[in-house]
Amino acid sequence: MIRRLLLFVVLSIPMFAADVTGTWHVEVKTDAGSGSPTFVLKQDGDKITGSYSGQLGEAKVTGTVKGDEVTFGFDMGGAAVVYVGKVDAAGKKMTGEVDLAGQASGTFTGEKK
DSSP states (O other): OHHHHHHHHHHHGGGSOOOOOEEEEEEEEETTEEEOOEEEEEEETTEEEEEEEETTEEEEEEEEEETTEEEEEEEETTEEEEEEEEEOTTSSEEEEEEEETTTEEEEEEEEEO
């Protein structure tokens, strides 16, 4: 019985999504320069909504969370800006890659405040 319970717990861990709800301060480094945008994210299940504020202006954000993997982005005048990364186990930091509408790409690190 205990083995089954432990097996269930171990197998269930990857099914739980990281909680990204909150304000994130992000450092972006691309081949076109760097920036420090702020994201305010709200998670409902595996869906993300929120806002972006940074060098590109302000925009509504949408995305998804699956386990520790996160994908989110926004539209800037018909151009998609997409962040793809991973959230740490504590849900306080994320790292990954960013694509600025195919015009530039780079990496990002974020910390939840």
